[in-house]
Amino acid sequence: MLKKLAAVAAMAVGLAGCATDIAPLGGRAITDSFEVAVDYQEAWRRADEQMRQCLRGENGHSVRGGVDDTARTAVAEVITRFSSSPLVQADIQARDGKRSAVSLAAWNVGVWNEEGLAALRESIEFGTPTCRAYMPKPKADPKRGR
Incomplete structure (x- = not known):
């Protein structure tokens, strides 16, 4: 029992030490940037x-963020x-009244991985929340290293 308690405490301390970085665990964050054909408020919603x-997961994580109409920006985060x-x-x-630039970043652990980030992107692009990405990923081009 004491070993389990020590392990949980160590994990909590480790996570708390990463409070200023989206990429704990050695900087393995994943990112994605794109433009979407909706205003920034709709992209945030x-x-x-x-x-x-x-x-949000089942472990009591929360969603926070909001819209700054003066700066024409918004943030949503788990x-x-x-x-x-x-x-x-x-x-x-906001890029203009009908387009927005979106930058996504995730821990690359658990549901906050490439699949989760792809589903978030598709939800923003298509306006229907989805927990799974359905669009095919581009194939790697060996000439370009991707």
Whole structure:
């Protein structure tokens, strides 16, 4: 019992120490950036809804963020219950009245991985919250190293 308690305490301390970085665990964060054909407020609503339905997890993590109409930006993020560190984050900025730039970042652990990030992107792009990515991924091009 004491060993289990020590392990849980060590994990909590480790997560709390990463409160300023989306990429704990050796900097393995994954990112994605794209433009979407909706205003920044709608892009935020889509990100917030998908995070609440799919990325909050069952461990008491929370979703926070909001819209800054003066700066024409928005942020949505899932916050670990152990600290204020985001597990996944969407930063959104208005390009004009009909387009927004979106930058996503995630821990690359658990549901906050490439599949989760792809589903978040599709939810923002298509306006329907989905917990799984359905669009095919581009094939790697050996000439370009991707």
